[in-house]
Every structure is written in structure tokens, then in C-alpha cells.
Amino acid sequence: MDDFLIRAALAGIGVALVSGPLGAFIVWRRMAFFGETLAHSALLGVALGLVLGTNLSLAIVAVCILFAILMVLLQRQNYLAGDTLLGILAHSSLSLGLVTVALIGTLRIDLMSLLFGDVLAVSVSDIIWIWSGGAVALAILVAIRRPLLALTVHEDLARVEGVPVAAVQFGFMLLIALVIAVALKIVGVLLITSLLIIPAAAARRVAATPEAMAVFASLFGVAAVVGGLWGSWTWDTPTGPSIVLAAMAFFLAGLVLPRRGI
């Protein structure tokens, strides 16, 4: 097996391990569109990072956090429904990112790899970034899982029972931003949400507890990465979309198989 395939698998598995549990919370909290919007804003982060000449991953995290805060603040108004607002932000930020990238004409940027990922091109330093960023994200998630679950079930009740709601919510935003920055290289801004949502949705049918669902989501994600890489290698198909399709295959298989869990 070639080196680049092993690097790709290591990178993809690193992303899948953290995107599974985080994705489970996103599914429970019905925040799929929120995640999608943040992912789109990541392209703006890339553009800003290029303009300012800073570390791209840090620029992505910073822009995602700014957008997350912006969205939370904007969702408090009653002028527009939440999903309308997200739709406006998602596509304006994506377009703004695309326009900005186009304006920086002097730099050669592979737009396709930003949009759909380029896991076969990951370097060793990318892998280190993915695994360390992923480990930090997973550690934060494990630390806040109880209060986060409590406020997922009922925010007011959690607040009355002493959960520091604002702090936990901010931690969760930070996590999503971090994981988007980590996953960008693998599946690109347009497909990141799928790696968060699909393995978690597939895990639902086999899980009896929230923890089990999070672990199964990780496992399905890892299997999707390996399966997608194998498919991409075998049939010479684009890697990011192949990984998403492999995840989709697991989800469909789960629908056909008898339901376990509760």
C-alpha cells in the first residue's frame, strides 16, 4: 500500500473519531443546518487566512467562532425565522469566501480541494494537526458532556439546576469550529456536515444510550473513511464524495437491518 493512502487513512480516521460524537450532539440538538452554515463560513476563513498570511487552520477556527457567536446573537431576534437566517448566512458566507478567493488571483488555490476536500494530499504535519486538534476537541466534549446533555434535553431546566448554560454552549460552538477546521482537508466545506450527521444518524438504530450512540458514530465514521478510500482507490473516484457515499451506505444498511437499542 502506498504512503499517501496510509496518510489519508490516518487523517480520515482522526477526523471520524471526533466528528462522530460531536455529530451525535448536533443531531440531538437539531443543529445540522447550523453546522452546515459554520462549515460554509470556513471558506471565508481560508480566504482571510490567505489574505493575512496567517495559519489557515487558526483563521478557520477564528472565523467559525465569530460566525457562531453572530448566529447565536442574531437568532435572538424575531424578525426572521432561524432557518431563514441560517440560509442567508450560509450562502452569503460561502459566496463571500468564493469571491474573496477569486480576488486573490495571484495565489494559486485549488478551489475544488477546498470545497470537496483532498485527503490524498495530506502531509504528516496535517495529520499531526488533525490528531492534536481532534484530541483537544474530544477532551472538551468529554468534559462538558453531562451539562451539554442536560441542556440538550431542556435548557431552562438545566439552568435552574445549576448548569452554566452560556459557558457550555460556547464550549460546544468552539468544538464545532475546531472540528470543521480539522475536517476541512478531508471532505471540504461542502461535505463536512455529512461526516458529522450521517454516522451519527446511522448509529441511532443500534444505540441504547447517548454514549453508545457517540461511540458507534465514531466507528461508523472510521468505517466510512476506510470504505471510501478503498472505493476511491478501486474505482478511481473523488475521495471526499466516496467517503460520504460509504457513510450513506452504512446509514442505509442500518435502516434495513433489524433495530436494536431503544
Place this chain on the structure above:
Amino acid sequence: MSGLPERVRTRGRVARMTVSGPGADALVGVNGVSVRFGDMPALERVDLSVSRGEIVTVIGPNGAGKSTLLRVALGLQKPDSGTVARQPRLRIGYMPQRIAVDDTLPLTVRRFLSLGGRVAKGRRREVLDELGVSYLLDQPFQRVSGGEMQRVLLARAILRAPDLLVLDEPAQNLDVGGQSAMYELIGSLRDRLGCGVLMVSHDLHLVMAAADCVVCLNHHVCCTGHPHDVREHPEYLALFPDEEPAALGVYTHHHDHVHTTKGGVAPLPADENRTADHG
């Protein structure tokens, strides 16, 4: 209900001593609170206080600001003016109207209860047993019916061994028998836990047996006092013009026995009234 512990009193006493001024005994005190949502006044200069061992019931028509008042007392809603004082380290057991959990979350009733905090082993089953719904313990939370939901939510509030129980429409989704049983249960919980109770209800007649103090709310406090006095109060009668509770259109079966209890205009003692509720 013998399994419910006597409330440890030390903390309450210590906390009480740290509160000074009028109403020092109050677990929570709402003073002159106003809340506006845009141009709509939700609460206007509302006063309310709940002491240990006291059951305070807020009644009023829909949209009168009852839930907003609860949210202010809980610290979930910041008042535009006025003050809210809670005893330091006050433990609150809060029962929201209902909780909708996404179907994708694999959550049993047991796990739902555990989100409220740690309790002794077997305690959750014990409390659910007392509420008659221990068979729900390992059921998915999403499959719990409306009437069962009230009991599960109450169980979570009880499990916190609260100083103050705050209940938002605790008897909704229950049939008439279940409703009076729920109010009786709340009365006995107050005795056993030694806590204060603040709740919201639609119907004065059903809560009569349990309430020590009724606050009749229509954005402002129309009248307040013992339930029997409130029932005679001109402002209450103005708010519920047809004093017949069946006219509220909610509790259809209630009609029958109200005629028997209401036979005399003179207020009945609480105990007699409770008996009548069963009749």
C-alpha cells in the same frame, strides 16, 4: 410517600439568617417586578413571595403572564424593573409544562432523571414508585404519555430534595381524578419535604385544597390571599365572570361536584372540600 426524606433543616436556617429586612423568611421574593415583551406588558409591578412550607398558586387566564412570573422567580427571565431575591444556595426543583426530546436521542426515563444530579442508589425507582410510574424507568423518554410525563417531571424535581418546588401547570394532561390526586400529592410533598411550593394553575377550585395563598394574576396582581377569600373577591369575579369553573371549558367533569361543594356560598374548610373532590 414514606420514602421521602425529612428535609435537612440546617441549611435552610443558616441561609435564612443571612437574609435581612422584611420578608426575611421568604425562599424567593419578587418585588415590584415589571416585564415587557416589545410593546406588550407581561407583568406590571408584581409582588410575590414564597416561604418554606407554604404553597402559593398563581391563577389567571391564558396570556396573563403566569409562566413569565414563574420564569422571573426562577431567574430565567430578567425583569425590566423591580427586584427578585432568592435565598442563597436555594435548591429549586423545577417542573416545566412538558419536555420534548428529539427522537434521535436514546434516552431512558432513568437517564432523564439522572440528568438532574446524583442521588442514592435505588432512589429513582423509589420516587417513581411513590408516583405510581416506576414501570417507566427503562422506557424511552419519548414514549412517555402526557399524564405520565407530569409524574416523571415531578419525580425529577423531587429527586433534587428541593427547598422550593416550582411547578408550571402540574395537573395538565391529567383527568379530573388525576388532577385532584396531583394537588393532594403536592400538599403532602410540601409536608414531607418541608419545602415551599410555587405553582401555576388555571383553576382555583381544584387547587383550593392544597393552596395556602392564591395570587390572581392578569399582568398585574388582581387580588391575593387565601383561596376562599380570593373566590369572593370582586377582581377575581371580574376576571372569571361566570364563576362556574365549567365555563373555563377545560374541566368538563368538574361541573358535577362543584354544584355540591358550592351549595352554600359560605366557604368550606379545606378538608371538607378535599373530600368533596373525591365524591
